[in-house]
Amino acid sequence: MRRQLLAALTLASALFSAACGTGNGKRQLLVAFSQANNAEPYRAMQNALMQKLWAQYPDVKLVISDAQQDNSKQVAQVETFIRQKPNLLIVAPNERAALTAVMGQAMEAGIPVICLERDILQPNYTTYVHSDNVAIGRLAGQFIVDYLTKKYGQPKGNIVAMRGLLGVEGEINRDKGASEIFQKYPQIRMVADPVADWIQAKAKDRMTEVLRAQPQIDVVYGHNDPMAVGAYLAARELNREKEMIFVGVDGLGGPAGGIKKVTDGILAATFVYPLCVDKAVEIGNRILHDPAFHPDKDYTLDSLMVTPANARQMYDKFTVP
Amino acid sequence: MPARFQSFAALTGIVILAIAISPAAADGSRVFLQTGNLTDILRQISLIGMIALAMTFVILTGGIDLSVGSILALATSIAAMCLTRMAPGMSYPAHIALAIAAAVAAAGLTGVLNGAVIATLRIQPFIVTLATMIGVRGLAKWITQNENIDIGFGRDVAASFAALFREKAIVIGSYALAAALFALVLARTVFGRHVRAIGDNEKAAQYAGLPIRRTKIWVYTISGLLSGFAGVLYAAENHQGNPNAGVAYELDAIAAVVIGGTPLSGGRGSIAGTIIGSLIMGVLTNMLRLKNVDSNLEMMIKAVIIVLAVAVQRERESA
Numbered sequence: 137m138r139r140q141l142l143a144a145l146t147l148a149s150a151l152f153s154a155a156c157g158t159g160n161g162k163r164q165l166l167v168a169f170s171q172a173n174n175a176e177p178y179r180a181m182q183n184a185l186m187q188k189l190w191a192q193y194p195d196v197k198l199v200i201s202d203a204q205q206d207n208s209k210q211v212a213q214v215e216t217f218i219r220q221k222p223n224l225l226i227v228a229p230n231e232r233a234a235l236t237a238v239m240g241q242a243m244e245a246g247i248p249v250i251c252l253e254r255d256i257l258q259p260n261y262t263t264y265v266h267s268d269n270v271a272i273g274r275l276a277g278q279f280i281v282d283y284l285t286k287k288y289g290q291p292k293g294n295i296v297a298m299r300g301l302l303g304v305e306g307e308i309n310r311d312k313g314a315s316e317i318f319q320k321y322p323q324i325r326m327v328a329d330p331v332a333d334w335i336q337a338k339a340k341d342r343m344t345e346v347l348r349a350q351p352q353i354d355v356v357y358g359h360n361d362p363m364a365v366g367a368y369l370a371a372r373e374l375n376r377e378k379e380m381i382f383v384g385v386d387g388l389g390g391p392a393g394g395i396k397k398v399t400d401g402i403l404a405a406t407f408v409y410p411l412c413v414d415k416a417v418e419i420g421n422r423i424l425h426d427p428a429f430h431p432d433k434d435y436t437l438d439s440l441m442v443t444p445a446n447a448r449q450m451y452d453k454f455t456v457p
Numbered sequence: 458m459p460a461r462f463q464s465f466a467a468l469t470g471i472v473i474l475a476i477a478i479s480p481a482a483a484d485g486s487r488v489f490l491q492t493g494n495l496t497d498i499l500r501q502i503s504l505i506g507m508i509a510l511a512m513t514f515v516i517l518t519g520g521i522d523l524s525v526g527s528i529l530a531l532a533t534s535i536a537a538m539c540l541t542r543m544a545p546g547m548s549y550p551a552h553i554a555l556a557i558a559a560a561v562a563a564a565g566l567t568g569v570l571n572g573a574v575i576a577t578l579r580i581q582p583f584i585v586t587l588a589t590m591i592g593v594r595g596l597a598k599w600i601t602q603n604e605n606i607d608i609g610f611g612r613d614v615a616a617s618f619a620a621l622f623r624e625k626a627i628v629i630g631s632y633a634l635a636a637a638l639f640a641l642v643l644a645r646t647v648f649g650r651h652v653r654a655i656g657d658n659e660k661a662a663q664y665a666g667l668p669i670r671r672t673k674i675w676v677y678t679i680s681g682l683l684s685g686f687a688g689v690l691y692a693a694e695n696h697q698g699n700p701n702a703g704v705a706y707e708l709d710a711i712a713a714v715v716i717g718g719t720p721l722s723g724g725r726g727s728i729a730g731t732i733i734g735s736l737i738m739g740v741l742t743n744m745l746r747l748k749n750v751d752s753n754l755e756m757m758i759k760a761v762i763i764v765l766a767v768a769v770q771r772e773r774e775s776a
Contacts, residue, residue, distance in 0.1 A: 201746065212742070231697065237610075
């Protein structure tokens with residue numbers, strides 16, 4: 137028994153030395169990044185860019201934890217980071233309420249905290265780097281109105297919205313921004329707005345039902361690109377993809393991202409939801425290296441419209457190798 | 458040597474390893490051994506730890522309860538809805554007590570339902586609780602319209618509830634109390650003996666005239682109640698009622714029970730073993746996170762440890 141236990145321990149420690157290696161004696165700055173869910177492409181891209189940008193600074197060691205879309209797990213991971221006393225903590229919160237308190241604990245422990253992209257219930261951060269989803273919603277709404285006006289000579293037509301996870305800030309505000317625009321035109325009708333939880337496969341199923349019920353659809357507004365693509369796949373299956381255009385939000389680079397879908401002619405447009413990482417690293421780096429620097433409480437980043445006209449150029453800009 | 462001592466040896470080994478590889482704090486002490494970190498671990502294992510206590514009883518009877526994660530989600534939702542959407546005109550403590558009672562009662566009823574169907578219709582526990590897992594998840598999503606019910610940070614009743622019940626002392630204290638109670642019931646009461654006897658040999662228990670049906674209903678009810686209470690703590694900890702909470706918690710709870718030396722076939726096992734099982738998982742997670750081991754690798758390492766922990770115990774039994 138004892139021998140087996142010994143063997144087990146030896147194996148475990150062997151796994152370790154293979155896994156993490158031991159720290160070298162040199163004094164390094166530790167940047168801890170708590171990511172909500174690596175499985176979402178947007179967030180995977182954030183991680184990749186984070187790694188690429190921090191690699192420019194040899195005195196900085198970046199560690200990333202993945203909460204796998206689980207609030208409790210992310211709270212635990214942030215708690216563990218606090219014990220390690222990092223020089224900078226960056227948190228991309230899974231959900232607002234769940235992370236608020238623990239980020240407050242990090243602040244109390246004297247750790248500078250950057251809140252990335254999603255807000256929390258109280259300003260328990262040094263600075264908040266984010267984009268503006270209402271503005272993105274308005275941009276998308278205006279693009280759709282312009283398209284319909286061109287198509288019919290006046291602003292009218294039938295719109296389907298594919299909604300993300302209800303209650304999430306991005307979903308609420310992308311919907312709100314676009315609705316503000318649509319409301320100005322009584323002849324533009326929202327004929328269906330099913331919830332597909334940001335997921336392409338779900339969007340395809342929900343869109344199939346909508347297509348069965350609605351004989352005429354002009355525009356599908358996906359609150360993210362995967363859902364717009366899911367709706368497209370459903371329409372193509374019923375040979376109706378030429379009847380309507382598909383508009384998405386996120387505008388990620390890379391072969392799986394929304395910008396590629398624009399160059400492929402699947403999406404008519406997508407609106408870049410900034411990764412926020414470049415700004416976060418810029419601010420974070422100044423916090424680390426410049427003691428006189430005091431960041432603003434809030435940095436809002438602008439969106440960009442991607443259409444076939446500029447898609448190639450944008451693809452290069454937003455693709456992280 | 459009983460299984461629980463072997464799992465205790467495994468826990469000791471992992472703790473020693475955790476101390477050995479723990480990063481050092483600024484003052485040269487081991488981060489792993491800081492009181493704050495050790496209580497972090499206890500708090501983090503408390504919810505699933507509590508569910509695992511009741512799961513031990515269920516597994517001892519030869520059953521299984523897959524619905525615990527969904528019941529937890531239902532309880533978080535009911536507690537948060539009671540706190541944020543009801544204005545019963547009561548004092549804060551009474552309102553909070555009402556919310557907790559409602560959440561735990563709903564969870565307990567689900568447990569009664571599980572137990573009654575299993576005991577009277579004689580359908581396999583796996584199937585019954587699988588159905589409950591799906592159905593109750595649906596119920597939680599339905600009553601919340603699939604939205605999270607946020608609990609704010611103000612001075613209202615919901616915020617006071619969260620502030621109180623997310624206290625480490627309350628969470629860890631609840632777990633400790635439940636653990637002591639369950640250990641006592643299993644070791645010292647007639648009910649505890651019945652639970653074991655049914656899992657050991659149900660036919661024999663039946664011929665001996667033991668109240669099989671009643672015992673089974675109780676076991677699943679207790680499982681529901683504890684999952685419900687864990688849900689209440691979850692709502693406070695995460696400041697929200699979340700119909701999507703607790704996914705795969707049943708598997709973590711079952712893993713803790715099994716690592717603690719209770720075989721899935723039931724009949725033998727102990728609460729101490731289950732507590733050790735929960736601690737092993739908690740210490741392991743903490744140790745790997747402190748070393749910033751890649752989370753995918755973390756899963757693989759955990760898989761190896763689970764199999765090793767159980768294999769060491771099996772080996773001994775057959776010898």
